[in-house]
Amino acid sequence: MHDIRDLEDRGLIGVGIASSEFIPAAAAQNAALGYDPAVVFVPHPIQDRTDAEMRELAERAFEAILGAASASA
Template sequence: MHDLAALEADGIATTFVASSEFVTATDAQARALGFASVPAVYVAHPIQDRTDPEMAALADEALPRVLAAVTGAPPTA
């Protein structure tokens, strides 16, 4: 989160990617850093026991939202 805040402050678009379990923690840390609106993309939780094909499917599903977060464009489906 510290890196995202520093990069965003330098004008470099970023996004935070994590599982949905970390929504509350992400918001709390962002507020603590004075980073009011962290660009974030969340995938289904848990991820540690997923197979490689399941992880690839999560990544494929998240990619449009990641690209939208860093470009400011609406996600494409």
């Protein structure tokens, strides 16, 4: 969240992408920072996925990421 805020403070668009495991942590950090960045969550887990599975996750999340970036502009 700090990185996204830094990007936005510089006038750049930022969208966080994380696995669904981090939804509670993201909410807690956002509350602590008083900041509500655009974040897209993808299914967890990530680390054991093949390259093909990662491409599929990225393709499924692409529209949400693009939409979040467009809304932030």
